[in-house]
Amino acid sequence: MDQKNGSSFTGFILLGFSDRPQLERVLFVVLLIFYLLTLLGNTTIIALSRLDPHLQTPMYFFLSNLSFLDLCYTTSTVPQLLVHLRGADKSISFAGCVAQLFISLGLGCTECILLGVMAFDRYAAICRPLHYTVIMHPRLCALMASASWFTGFANSSLETVLIFLVPLCGRNKIDHFFCEVPPLLKLACVDTTVYESEILFFSMIFLFTPVALITFSYGRIVRAVLRIKSAAGQRKVFGTCGSHLTVVSLFYGTAIYAYLQPSNNHSQDQGKFVSLFYTIVTPMVNPFIYTLRNKDVMGAMKKVFCRGSI
Numbered sequence: 001m002d003q004k005n006g007s008s009f010t011g012f013i014l015l016g017f018s019d020r021p022q023l024e025r026v027l028f029v030v031l032l033i034f035y036l037l038t039l040l041g042n043t044t045i046i047a048l049s050r051l052d053p054h055l056q057t058p059m060y061f062f063l064s065n066l067s068f069l070d071l072c073y074t075t076s077t078v079p080q081l082l083v084h085l086r087g088a089d090k091s092i093s094f095a096g097c098v099a100q101l102f103i104s105l106g107l108g109c110t111e112c113i114l115l116g117v118m119a120f121d122r123y124a125a126i127c128r129p130l131h132y133t134v135i136m137h138p139r140l141c142a143l144m145a146s147a148s149w150f151t152g153f154a155n156s157s158l159e160t161v162l163i164f165l166v167p168l169c170g171r172n173k174i175d176h177f178f179c180e181v182p183p184l185l186k187l188a189c190v191d192t193t194v195y196e197s198e199i200l201f202f203s204m205i206f207l208f209t210p211v212a213l214i215t216f217s218y219g220r221i222v223r224a225v226l227r228i229k230s231a232a233g234q235r236k237v238f239g240t241c242g243s244h245l246t247v248v249s250l251f252y253g254t255a256i257y258a259y260l261q262p263s264n265n266h267s268q269d270q271g272k273f274v275s276l277f278y279t280i281v282t283p284m285v286n287p288f289i290y291t292l293r294n295k296d297v298m299g300a301m302k303k304v305f306c307r308g309s310i
Contacts (some may be wrong), residue, residue: 001177033083035074063118067287073104077178101163112251113151125240157258167188176271221241
């Protein structure tokens, strides 16, 4: 790697919200509460999926994978942000920045694919109910989950290498609260049009697969729902799929805004708050979205609490 591209200095400075000291104090309290709720909510989903036999189905297997992923995703950025919000030292080592970009990008890519796999699971459950257990065999579920993780981190490896090939010429002040693609590209001392085009090209190819899977699955689900004459049956299907569609909209909406719009239209302050949304808010609300109207999960929680009180 070129000496000017990062190996000649010890690391980067994450500016974050340092230009707004009062906001830093408020954000510390709010983000600490959100982070604790994220840990509590997602750990509860994972524990219930393990403890209750009724939740040991493909749907909850993938949901527990999503919860574990969200725990990792939030933990890859938020603890460091909390430390920076309360201290004067905003530094991160070069190796730490590379690792953070690789891990957070890998987890984000994995979530994109996993949400597509979960859409396919709903398609199989609603459109092929008699063959559901055959189609979504435990071995296939494990294979699909493993493939999601492998593909997500393979894509992250490619994009991380492309990012750190960009000459930085000693620039080390990142106007963000963690190492992310758009602010890292802004450090470049050369025209980044080619790099941005390459990253956009690979991102579009990557996104096409999960989006196509989600579109196919829900297109078939809508057709199946329209054939259901019972209003109660339709409500049940929409209740099952509504939670997943809400999570898909939140995650894809913010990710597309952050990564796929032209950099010259990208306000750095807006980018920071959008990043806060998908690194902490979305992982926090996911368990609540999936459980508030889910009788199976609520029933499992009651059983566990009642068993613990005996």
